[in-house]
Each structure stands twice: as C-alpha cells, then as structure tokens.
Amino acid sequence: MGRRERVVRELVGAHGRTYAEEAGIALRDTPQPLYRLLVLSHLLSARIRGSIALATARALHEAGLRDPRRMAQASWQERVDALGRGGYRRYDERTAAQLGEAAELLNDRWGGDLRRLRREADGEVPELCRLLQEFPGMGPAGAGIFLREAQGVWPEAAPFLDAKALQGAERLDLPKDPERLTELAGDTDPAVLAAALVRAAVDKEVVRDTLSRAG
Numbered sequence: 181m182g183r184r185e186r187v188v189r190e191l192v193g194a195h196g197r198t199y200a201e202e203a204g205i206a207l208r209d210t211p212q213p214l215y216r217l218l219v220l221s222h223l224l225s226a227r228i229r230g231s232i233a234l235a236t237a238r239a240l241h242e243a244g245l246r247d248p249r250r251m252a253q254a255s256w257q258e259r260v261d262a263l264g265r266g267g268y269r270r271y272d273e274r275t276a277a278q279l280g281e282a283a284e285l286l287n288d289r290w291g292g293d294l295r296r297l298r299r300e301a302d303g304e305v306p307e308l309c310r311l312l313q314e315f316p317g318m319g320p321a322g323a324g325i326f327l328r329e330a331q332g333v334w335p336e337a338a339p340f341l342d343a344k345a346l347q348g349a350e351r352l353d354l355p356k357d358p359e360r361l362t363e364l365a366g367d368t369d370p371a372v373l374a375a376a377l378v379r380a381a382v383d384k385e386v387v388r389d390t391l392s393r394a395g
Contacts, residue, residue: 183394187352188364188373190393195379195386196372199224200329203237209333212247214294215286217329218315219251219279225322226271230382236266248292251283278317285315303336328378332371338362339370341377348380351387 200207205216219240223233243262245251251259259276268275290296301307305327312323324342331338339358341349346356355361365373380386 184354185364186394187354187390188361188368191352191376191380191386191390192365192368192372194389194393196368196376198329198332198371198375199230199234199325199378200371203234204241205237207329207333209295211293211295214330214333215248215292216241216246218282218286218294218312218318218326221322221326221329222275222279222282222315222317223268224325225317225319226275228268228270232267236263236268239263239266245279248283248286251279252287254280256280275317278315282315282317298334305337305340308334308337328374329371331374332369339373341370341374344381345374345377348377348382348387351380351384352377352390 207213220237240262260272263272309323327337327340331340339362341358
C-alpha cells in the first residue's frame, strides 16, 4: 500500500462521518431525509461554525420542522425561535424567511419531494446544481454540500468532491482529481470520503492527526 492510500485510509477511518449522520439524518432516497439534508446544506453554507449548523438542524427537527409542509406552515417566529435554540442567531431572521420560501417552492413545484427535482434533472449533475440553487438561500456552496452528502443515494452525482473537499485533499498532499481520489479510497462510500476531506479542509488538527497516523 502506497503512502497516499495510507493517508486516505487513516483519514476515512478516523474522520469519515458524513455531516448528515452527525446531524442525526439517516439518509435514504425518500422525501423526509432528503428534505432534512436540504435544510442542513442551507445552514452549513453560511459563514458560521459547522457545529452550530449541525445543532440548528437538530433543533429544527426537534421543533417538528422536519418536512416542507410543516416548515411552510410554521410561522416566521416559530422558525426564528428554532434557529435560535440551535445557536444560529447571526442569520436567524433572514434564514427563517428563506426556509419558509424554500419549503413553499418545494411543495408547489415538486410536490414536497426532492426526488422529483432529481428526475427533472435527468441525471445531469450541472442541472441538479442549477435546480438546487433555485431554493432561496441555496447558492453554489449549498448545492455542492447537498450533492456531496447525497451522492451515496443519488449515485449519478458520484464522485462529487466540491472545492472544499479538494482543498482538504491538497492539505493532505493528495491528488485533486475526484476520480483518482476515489480510486485511492477503494470501496469507501464517496459521501464518506468527501466528508472526511472537508474535515481536513476546515480543521488543521485533522490534517496533523491523519499524516501522523499514515507515517
């Protein structure tokens, strides 16, 4: 086994946990988990600590705002309060409005089911990115986070390693080519690989730990 393969193995072994898993989302290709991932992607794409975004996603779930119908029916203040309980205070008022508008769009255009958006894209990743960015508050970063996490259940998106994941690869002196990275990772779920690389991008300690383990 070459050094780069050892680096990937150690990275995934110690830090290969998807953000959806950390938020308590058992991701499947069904409406509610996909919607919760959409919300999580929206929250993670803001300039705010990932731990706060994860806590806020859990707070929204605990408040019952776990599907687009309930999110759209909730009052703006109910959404603000749930965001505040997660610590998402810097952007709470704007985000509360965006989550309501996005839920209404999902309900009206795709019947509350992101699988219909997937079918509309017809397997084309650029079109998936474009459609995801139609949701208020979801820019390129948010769409990238969604596809990075969803590629395990939407395999047409794989291997999807966005700029943040490739930044992690660079810090670990790994190739910045998605195909080569997935080769090095063997049978690792590409969503797990992507999440581990992102953790290397945002946390220098992950880089030091991984390189130390790899020898």
